[in-house]
Amino acid sequence: MKRTIFEPEHEQLRETAREFLARECAPNVEKWMENGQVDREAYVKAGDAGLLGFNIPEEFGGGGADDFRFNAIVVEEFARFGGAAPGLSLQNDVLVPYFLHLANEEQRKRWMPGMATGETILAVAMTEPGAGSDLAGIKTSAKRDGDDYILSGSKTFISAGINSDLVVVVCRTNPDPSAGHKAFSLLVVERGMEGFERGRKLDKMGLRAQDTAELHFNDVRVPAENLLGEENKGFYHLMHNLPSERMSIGVGAIAGARAVYEETLQYVKDRKAFGKPIGTFQHNRFTLAEMSTELDIAETYIDRCLQAGVGGDLSALDAAQNKWWCTELAKRVIDSCVQLHGGYGYMNEYRVARAYTDSRIQTIFGGTTEIMKDLIGRDMGL
Structure with missing residues (x-):
């Protein structure tokens, strides 16, 4: 099914992203995986290629394109690549919108140029050892002291936690236990501030x-x-900012699953058992037919949501529905692809094995599937 939501300028960015991934990332995948992080230089090269900051105003060095379809193009191509690459979706889709919507003019001048060039890497620190989906359980606190805040606490599972130069920290600024959701603020912590320490680089399965x-x-x-x-x-x-993050996760989940499905389709045509390609067995044909159909349906829904976003009509409900459905579908599709590969699907030299562990987090970060369903249920008045 041909997708019609993208214009020629979006497809030009797609080609740029593919060229960048082939030139700058593919040769470094093994090194970056072994090191447990991407070289900072890769972010600068992404900035040079125009893959960062296209949603930042031109006066601060960005592209001035307030069109989430550009974000989606980058997300899709990086997901299809499936290897080690800089976390551009975290920068473009999650963090830059905070600064676009919330930063004052002085903050924009101070921080945005580096975001556009890739010299300033961003992170957001929400999750704590004792507070994940329940943000109201956050203990990290900041007390006003003259012209400063004194910030104390710890965060965990922070993406770009080592490379980041600016960290948006969610902290409790109102100690009143009855303050509820009116107790929290966002403070930007900068690399090198006294008392700011990086802990363990966490050992993840994907x-x-x-x-x-x-x-x-x-x-x-x-x-x-x-x-x-x-x-x-x-x-x-x-x-206010979570819908764009959840939309980005859903887009990446389906693009990654589509790439794994396509590789699996070729594999079952080439792999033979009992004298014929394993894809010709009825059960396998049915499995592949189901995956193809469901991926088409998911892409159609994604495109509808992207179009709503362009018109400013993407709601938090839309983003929640997109996020849980697309990530759960991606999990099922990739699991089926592992099964179709048989023993080879368990070998890390095959993309499907890496995708199996890489994609598993998608139903958790950005709001778990259970939280998404709860939000949807509440919207129903339940």
Whole structure:
């Protein structure tokens, strides 16, 4: 089924992304996986290629393109690549929108040029050892002290935790237990601030080249000018930005699953058992037919959501539905592809094996499937 949502300028960016991945990432996959992180230089090269900051205003060095279809193109191509690569979706889809929506003019001038060039790598620190999906359980706190906040606490599972230069930290700024969601703020912690320490680079079963880390804030003195948005409105700022993150996750999940499906289709045509290609066995044909159909349906829904986003009509409900359905479908498709590969599907030299572990986190980060369903149920008035 031909997708019609993208214009020629989007497809030009797709070609740029493919060329970048082939030239800058493919030769470094094994090294980056072994090191557990991507070289910082890769972000700068991505900036040079125009793959970063296209949604940042031109006056700050960006492309000025407020069109999530550009984001989707980059997400799809990086997901189809399936190897080690810089985390551009974290930068473009998750973090830059915070600064676009919340940063004041001084903050924009100070931070955005580096985001556009790739010299400034971003991270967001929400999850804590005792608080994941339940953001209300966050313990990290910041107390006002003159022109500064004194930030204390720890975060875990932080993507780009090692490479990041700016970390948007979700912290409790109102100690009143009855404050509820009005207790949190977003503070931007900068590399090198005294008391800001990187903990362990976490050993994950998948996404081996993504630097995921623990972060510790030991009475870090953060200037009040680094408050992003309004004090005690952090929870609402998060809710405003989560739909684009969830949309990005859904797009990447289906693009990655589509690539694995296509490789599996070729594999079952080539692999023979009992004297004929294994894809010709009825059960396998049925399995492949189901995957093809479901992926087409998911892409159609994604395109509908992307179109809604272009018109400013993408709701938090749409993003939640997209996120849980697409990630769960990707999990099922890739699992079936492992089965069709047989023993070879368990070997890391095959893309399907790496995809199996890499994709598993997608139903968890950005809001678990269970949280997405709960949000949808509440929207129904239940």
